[in-house]
Amino acid sequence: MQLNLKDKVVIVTGGTKGIGRAIVSGFLSEHSRVYFCSRTPSSIPHATSLFLSTHHSSTIHGSVVDVSIPSQLQSWITEIVEKEKRIDVVVSNVSSISVTDTEEAWRxxxxxxxxxxxELVRAALPYLELSRGNIVTISSVSGRDVDFTAPSPYGAFKAALIHYTAQLAHTLAPKGVRANTVSPGNIYISDGVWGDIEKNNPELFNSQLAKNPTGRMGKAEEVADAVLFLTSERASFISGANLVVDGSLCSGVQF
Ligand SMILES: NC(=O)c1ccc[n+]([C@@H]2O[C@H](COP(=O)([O-])OP(=O)(O)OC[C@H]3O[C@@H](n4cnc5c(N)ncnc54)[C@H](OP(=O)(O)O)[C@@H]3O)[C@@H](O)[C@H]2O)c1
Known part of the structure; x- marks a missing residue:
């Protein structure tokens, strides 16, 4: 299947680790021009050299941006547009992964x-309208099922993201901009959230692993592939979808 994502200008928040890193790598494999961010300055050159070691001569650019600070997001988008003159895809991947029920976690x-x-969508939208581009938000199965993260802001805000993305899909369809959500289930990455839980809370890890009817957790690349498909012309009539990538972890029927 040809995705035809070559030379598309793609922005991914949180690309130095985990699912974001796999999404960046996926777009680089398609020869897109990829811009990613994280908050930790030292992680940017490290991630960039890893990306370049597997995707030689790719256009890849990392920036230190905290997505919770709107002025930083706005400056980042302005910088990208000054350089590229266009934006084709934005992937809002970052989460605070707030799984405690405290005022600070809710904030x-x-x-x-x-x-x-x-704020990412607000800053990028004028350019996405010009390119008839794509928005993907990364939610979670915790947004559709009440799971081990409850009670906490995590699932509540992930559910809100699905609704917000559907609003974008509906209101932006006449302008040719598509918006979709990808909701991962448990995704195992050794230096990621489930790798940490495996080390520090093996009981939780084993109980959650046992809930996966496939007998395993997902791979970051399996989430990235869903994102790439949705932003490609192969998905040209798909907008407002919530694509659950969970190996059938959720047992509820999604209508
Ligand atoms: N892993 C799973 O099993 C799973 C399951 C369902 C949904 N998800 C969702 O998938 C997304 C990615 O999760 P993940 O597990 O891949 O996370 P992760 O391994 O913790 O990676 C998070 C990435 O985002 C960056 N980041 C965090 N906060 C940021 C901020 N405020 N501004 C800019 N960058 C920031 C991190 O770098 P710095 O820390 O250096 O900023 C890192 O690059 C999240 O939306 C999560 O809710 C994950």
Missing amino acids: NGYETDIRGTV
């Missing part, structure tokens, strides 16, 4: 997951 969850996505 962080709102500022990072919700405001971080809304």
Whole structure:
């Protein structure tokens, strides 16, 4: 299947680790021009050299941006547009992963997951309208099922992201901009969230692993492939979807 993502200008938040890193790598494999961010300055050159070691001569650019700070997001988008003159795809991947029921966690969850996505879309939208581009938000199965993360802001804000993305899909369809959500289930990455839980809370790890009817957790690349497909012309009539990538972890029927 030809995705035809070559030379598309793609922005991914949180690309130095985990699912974001796999999404960046996926777009680089398609020869897209990829811009990613994270908050940790030292992680940017490290991730960039890893990307370049597997995708020689790719256009890849990392920046230190905290998505919970709207002025940083705005400057980042302005910088990219000054250089590229266009934006084709934005992937809002970052979450504060706030799984405690405290005032601080609710504030962080709102500022990072919700405001971080809304401000990213607001800044990029004029350019996405010009390119008839694509928005993908990364939610979670915790947004559709009440799971081990409850009670906390995590699932509540992930559900809000699915609704917000559907609103974008509906209101932007006449302008040719598509918006979709990808909702991963448990995704195992050795230096990621489930790798940490495996080391520090093996009981939780084993109980969650046992809930996966496939007998395994997902791979970051399996989530990235869903994102790439949705942003490609192969998905030209798909907008407002919530694509659950969970190996059938959720047992509820999604209508
Ligand atoms: N892993 C799973 O099993 C799973 C399951 C369902 C949904 N998800 C969703 O998938 C997305 C990615 O999760 P992940 O597991 O890949 O996370 P991760 O391994 O913790 O990676 C998060 C990435 O985002 C960056 N980041 C975090 N906060 C940021 C901020 N405020 N501004 C800019 N960058 C920031 C991190 O770098 P710095 O820390 O250096 O900033 C890192 O590059 C999240 O939306 C998560 O809710 C994950």
